Amino acid sequence: DAKTTQPNSMESNEEEPVHLPCNHSTISGTDYIHWYRQLPSQGPEYVIHGLTSNVNNRMASLAIAEDRKSSTLILHRATLRDAAVYYCILRGSNTNAGKSTFGDGTTLTVKP
């Protein structure tokens, strides 16, 4: 299956923007790029997803490279509540649809 690669950890100051990168060089044409985050002692929660175009929602923005081999999750103003592990995963739409491979994610630390 297509795998993703993320940095192990990143740090940010409160109220500054954060750019979390993800590489997915083996992505297939029908794979959607999803981002989830996991707060301590909780299940992961959905953040955003996209296919080809950049996406915005109330939580974040997703910038997708033109060749789709990488993407960046953008938190426009980090808060202390954004400190979490962020996972970038690919969700297929056809023969590889069932598998959802989560890597180790990026641990985001937000400093006051």
Place this chain on the structure above:
Amino acid sequence: EAQVTQNPRYLITVTGKKLTVTCSQNMNHEYMSWYRQDPGLGLRQIYYSMNVEVTDKGDVPEGYKVSRKEKRNFPLILESPSPNQTSLYFCASSPGYGRNTIYFGEGSWLTVV
């Protein structure tokens, strides 16, 4: 309220004693899945189900069984638990795949001694 419910949330059991972790979703989702998460690591998929009576192996299926007899339920069965199955387990569901969001339960802490 839309949710994925797992039980038990916490369990300490002994090696070899069969146990079942139940998972139920009230969103009429077709897709359900089980993951395990070990300390400091990400989620690894155990089994998934695309619909009733349709299940398939994830990345780490050894030592586990699942069944999908009804759309809302997807129990995880450990026939003969061993200490290396001590982990945090998450059940998840989704309307489908591709662009569809995955919804996770709160997790079940399982310790096998």
